[in-house]
Amino acid sequence: MFAFMDTPPILPEQASEFSKEYDVLFWYIMGVCALGSAVVYSLLIYCCFVFAKKEGVAPKRILGSNKLEFIWTIIPLFFFLSFFVWGARLYDVAINPPPESADREYTVVGKQWMWKVQHPTGHREINEITLQEGVAVRITGTSEDVIHDFGIPAFRSKFDVVPGRYTSAWYKPIKVGSYHLFCDQYCGFAHSQMVGKVNVLSQEDYASFLEGIYRVRDGKNPVDGSPAWEGRKLFLKLQCLGCHNKESESRAPTLEGIYKTKRALQGGTTVVADDTYLRNSIRNPMLQVRDGWKPIMPAYTRNQVTEEELLNVISYLKSLKPGDLPSRTEMNPVPVGAPNVDTSAPPAQPSTTPKPGGQP
Numbered sequence: 148m149f150a151f152m153d154t155p156p157i158l159p160e161q162a163s164e165f166s167k168e169y170d171v172l173f174w175y176i177m178g179v180c181a182l183g184s185a186v187v188y189s190l191l192i193y194c195c196f197v198f199a200k201k202e203g204v205a206p207k208r209i210l211g212s213n214k215l216e217f218i219w220t221i222i223p224l225f226f227f228l229s230f231f232v233w234g235a236r237l238y239d240v241a242i243n244p245p246p247e248s249a250d251r252e253y254t255v256v257g258k259q260w261m262w263k264v265q266h267p268t269g270h271r272e273i274n275e276i277t278l279q280e281g282v283a284v285r286i287t288g289t290s291e292d293v294i295h296d297f298g299i300p301a302f303r304s305k306f307d308v309v310p311g312r313y314t315s316a317w318y319k320p321i322k323v324g325s326y327h328l329f330c331d332q333y334c335g336f337a338h339s340q341m342v343g344k345v346n347v348l349s350q351e352d353y354a355s356f357l358e359g360i361y362r363v364r365d366g367k368n369p370v371d372g373s374p375a376w377e378g379r380k381l382f383l384k385l386q387c388l389g390c391h392n393k394e395s396e397s398r399a400p401t402l403e404g405i406y407k408t409k410r411a412l413q414g415g416t417t418v419v420a421d422d423t424y425l426r427n428s429i430r431n432p433m434l435q436v437r438d439g440w441k442p443i444m445p446a447y448t449r450n451q452v453t454e455e456e457l458l459n460v461i462s463y464l465k466s467l468k469p470g471d472l473p474s475r476t477e478m479n480p481v482p483v484g485a486p487n488v489d490t491s492a493p494p495a496q497p498s499t500t501p502k503p504g505g506q507p
């Protein structure tokens with residue numbers, strides 16, 4: 148209908164059926180508003196000149212015009228009502244999933260600061276949602292903590308996920324590709340990192356995705372889902388890096404190559420850094436304080452790190468070889484799943500002071 152609607156710099160790609168209808172309304176409202184302003188401002192400028200004060204000429208007395216009043220009420224009213232009727236009709240489309248999507252319901256749980264997605268087939272994803280081209284799906288969401296908003300600009304869709312409630316939307320992707328997923332509701336410290344990817348795959352690729360053969364990752368942002376990788380994310384999120392980093396040899400041990408080595412403790416004893424030692428070092432750092440270090444490390448309780456997460460952190464610590472520990476400037480991790488992000492070049496951000504106790 149309007150070819151210019153596809154222009155990428157103005158609007159995101161149209162990747163769902165709904166986005167096409169939505170954009171027509173968007174441009175209609177834009178057009179009417181632009182035209183309306185053009186008329187108002189031209190009249191304003193016109194009147195400035197035509198009715199300007201003239202020497203020796205007494206102005207004519209004007210006592211209003213019902214005809215004019217009528218015209219400038221009815222015409223805008225017509226346009227405003229057209230916005231309303233059209234908008235309401237589209238809203239109706241947006242909130243009522245088509246019947247064919249009935250048995251394809253995805254669930255999504257928002258949490259500070261990630262998206263957990265589950266497919267109707269049971270597949271789980273974090274900060275990613277993989278869909279099949281041309282297949283309509285429903286999505287139901289809720290939140291574990293605060294209000295988040297599951298927003299996909301390319302689908303022209305967003306809906307709040309609210310703790311204690313289920314909300315939903317539906318999509319019918321029409322274009323294979325990778326699109327942005329955002330949290331569209333400010334939700335705290337790392338809100339800006341609560342982003343991800345929407346992968347729309349062809350039928351064939353989607354089938355191999357379900358079988359686990361298809362690699363959705365593009366290699367640039369290796370969200371490989373391994374425990375060590377998940378642990379690395381936690382290590383950054385929990386701000387362990389504030390003390391344990393490449394640069395701070397004086398503040399806390401670097402932890403590189405720590406696994407299975409002998410650790411000298413205060414009091415003259417020595418222990419081998421096995422899994423239990425690593426676990427205790429995090430849950431209860433006072434238990435075994437390293438010789439020569441101040442006991443300043445805060446204990447991380449279950450509220451801060453669940454047992455599951457702790458296992459991941461420990462896998463990460465075990466994987467650390469000399470030179471592996473991120474530098475302080477990586478305090479703000481690269482958003483997981485962010486499209487086109489090169490993780491090999493972390494953004495140079497000013498380092499922040501760590502908050503003992505982990506999460507802000």
Ligand code: HEC
Pocket residue numbers: 382385386387388389390391398399400402405410420425428429432433435436437440441442443444445447460464501502503504505
């Ligand atoms: C406030 C600074 C600080 C923070 C934050 C901190 N640590 Fe520590 N950490 C220390 C210090 C100091 C030591 C050495 C003293 C001790 O053993 O308690 C230490 C010791 C350790 C050890 C034992 C090191 C060894 O050489 O045997 C491990 C493992 C460890 N920390 C992991 C973590 C993890 C994982 C986090 C994040 C969840 C974390 N630390 C957060 C300061 C910190």
Ligand SMILES: [Cu+2]
Pocket residue numbers: 257260294295296330331332333334338341
């Ligand atoms: Cu959020």
